[in-house]
Amino acid sequence: MSGSSLSPREVARRRLLDTLRREGPLARVEIGHHLGMSPASVSELTASLLDEGVLVTEEGSEALSGLIRGRPKVRLFFADSLGFVIGVWTGFNRIELRLVDSAGRNRASRHVERPLRNLEADALMDVLSETITAFARDSGAPDVKAVGLACQGYVDTKEGIVAWSPVLGTRDLPLAEGLGQRLGKPVLIENDASAMAFAIAQRDPALRVGRTACLMIGDGVGLGFLVQGELYRGARSGGSEFGHVRLRRSGPQCRCGGRGCIEAFLADYALHRDAQLIDHRPAPTILIPSEDAMGALVAQARAGDTALLHLFREAGEVLGDAASILIQTLEPDHIVICGPGTRAMDLLSPSFEAALEHQTIPALRSLTTIQVVESSMDLLTEGVVMQALRELDQDLARLRAA
Amino acid sequence: MSGSSLSPREVARRRLLDTLRREGPLARVEIGHHLGMSPASVSELTASLLDEGVLVTEEGSEALSGLIRGRPKVRLFFADSLGFVIGVWTGFNRIELRLVDSAGRNRASRHVERPLRNLEADALMDVLSETITAFARDSGAPDVKAVGLACQGYVDTKEGIVAWSPVLGTRDLPLAEGLGQRLGKPVLIENDASAMAFAIAQRDPALRVGRTACLMIGDGVGLGFLVQGELYRGARSGGSEFGHVRLRRSGPQCRCGGRGCIEAFLADYALHRDAQLIDHRPAPTILIPSEDAMGALVAQARAGDTALLHLFREAGEVLGDAASILIQTLEPDHIVICGPGTRAMDLLSPSFEAALEHQTIPALRSLTTIQVVESSMDLLTEGVVMQALRELDQDLARLRAA
DNA sequence: CATATTTGTTCGTTTGTCGAATAAAACAAT
DNA sequence: ATTGTTTTATTCGACAAACGAACAAATATG
Known part of the structure; x- marks a missing residue:
């Protein structure tokens, strides 16, 4: 009844490899420190991993020594020749x-x-x-x-x-x-x-403790949710298409077929489409605008185009509502706003902040830190x-x- | 760095006591079956627990034997004399x-x-x-x-x-x-x-696998969220006052100070207050109506009072929207609607179902079962x-x- | 060159779990 | 009554995993 339980050895092995992937080359003592294990146990585990060729000892450690008194550390890392x-x-x-x-x-x-x-x-x-x-x-x-x-x-x-x-x-x-x-x-x-979300959390240790909700704005609006650094898995993927939560009953059309989805206000295609509508140009079919086109849109708004500013204000408000829902449902320790959509964060911020404060019960608001991470699709x-x-x-x- | 890690012994002990609390008196073999442990290990653990007086062997097992062939089971349970x-x-x-x-x-x-x-x-x-x-x-x-x-x-x-x-x-x-x-x-x-939520999940094993979101409607609207039978803990309590998610920007006043909270449509006080308003009576200050008063309200609506029916229809719609948000954020395997508010489920259902289907992206809808559990405050x-x-x-x- | 210092290994011990053998306690059959 | 049959529980030896302590290794310092 206990499912596919891993042996203690496998668990330890996995934890060791995970920290090594994340924290770069580490000496055995350092691994022990990270995992709360005795040096003896680390030695035992790494011995077999070195034996199998999964890990190798790092060359050129002599550069590191020279100032420290004791026996120099020998750092271990993954072999780079295994495919x-x-x-x-x-x-x-x-x-x-x-x-x-x-x-x-x-x-x-x-x-x-x-x-x-x-x-x-x-x-x-x-x-x-x-x-x-x-x-x-x-x-x-x-x-x-x-x-x-x-x-x-x-x-x-x-x-x-x-x-x-x-x-x-x-x-x-x-x-x-x-x-x-x-x-x-x-x-x-x-x-x-x-x-x-996973990539961002790998880079920032603070995001790997407690709960972190990553809102990614770009082609659509997605959510990656991490609990203690591990991806939360719902019945399917785990809140990952949070963008299709319908916040406004009579809102704009979304590509999912619904109306008033978060995404239908915030995604690149939505902002671009609504901007076209302002200019009384025929509404385009759903189309992913280029980075250049989006850049131009943002520049035009920054220059003071009131109709566009209104669009961004509304989008910011929706983002604030969305963050508020996250706070009051998941109670995350961190919310990270990321993805290409952050290019317009200066335009979204005022209404975002206002909506967030307005919609969130004060007792909870202070528990969640909110940060914007400029992240390219590389991540x-x-x-x-x-x-x-x-x-x-x-x-x-x-x-x-x- | 690994926090307050329990010893393996303590973990096993705790798992044993947990299942025993939940599954009533059990024989050692049965415990082994539940936990996926060998009888030898169970014997070892229970020996010390019996020794300490935490557990006792059940008397009157002879009633159970008599038809089964082998050595009769000796069921173990918690001593009832330890305070x-x-x-x-x-x-x-x-x-x-x-x-x-x-x-x-x-x-x-x-x-x-x-x-x-x-x-x-x-x-x-x-x-x-x-x-x-x-x-x-x-x-x-x-x-x-x-x-x-x-x-x-x-x-x-x-x-x-x-x-x-x-x-x-x-x-x-x-x-x-x-x-x-x-x-x-x-x-x-x-x-x-x-x-x-915890109590309900103790009674239904199906709710202890995967993720279960319990929406409790009563004095307010609360949420208890369970992952694999354990309460999800957010930065604070874990989504427990989900009722204060603000779904309608220009909705009715909520006792939290905000407007358009889920609770401001569904909680007893909200329905009662709004019913008073219909009758052009002065709006009472926030007051928890008695079970009798709520019963009368529901009866009047069932009798065909159109204004009241409208209230319940709107409440059902909000409940549907709320469930939809839960599905698209937490992706639970089960949603349980419980609490005194279920007394009016027949009135809420049509608009609840309609809103739920309307607001939820079809690919996710089928993953979540929804059930109503008539639960008194006793639970x-x-x-x-x-x-x-x-x-x-x-x-x-x-x-x-x- | 001796000493201090830190890293890594070896080895014996402890802990927790398991499988197999064994004992125990009932029923069934003759 | 006695002898199997069946299921439950315990005992015992084996084994895996991790630890502490002692020890070996490798470097800097005086």
């Missing part, structure tokens, strides 16, 4: 790729402009498979061990299924399996906001690559145990 | 009390009509202390080991602080310490919706008493370990 992992993000008309070696070090990256919307499921998987294969070939990476893919929508990471996505017509697409078969490698899929592939590496580590451990 | 625990719920003008023995068996209960609103913090604690002491005395319970108190508002169980409560004027009241000093016993405080004291007993069990274990 590669590719991280992918798929947007509406763009694919971002990143290649890392087994030590997690960046080896190559690429972005491809390619409209993905309205492709059939099979066609989409073909395109992805080809793009990934070409990238691996061109980067001279013959031995890709796994692929991590971050995409929009409700993603069930465990089952490898995309339940719904704004990009896809199909529902319940078994993407991990489909792409995995084409590539002949394990594929891990993840919601993009979750991947972003996204970084996040999903780290997750794929972690899975790989775990598989290694499990393989050994079997 | 008592009192569970308390404080409403606006009512205090509910329950006395259980160390085996968790009900020994006495009482409810006291007593307006608590607008009392000073010290006066409130005095009243509670006196009421509890009198109850213990009258019930012939000389040896009360601990008190569990469930109350409305933002409760920080760990710190024992009530951050804010509709009953209190004060903020950040250290209630556990204050009451504990007066009574000379440890006091555990908990949000009432959380206590209710509440049961929930908090169980939590207090659990704490006591843990303390026993810790005491031994020290």
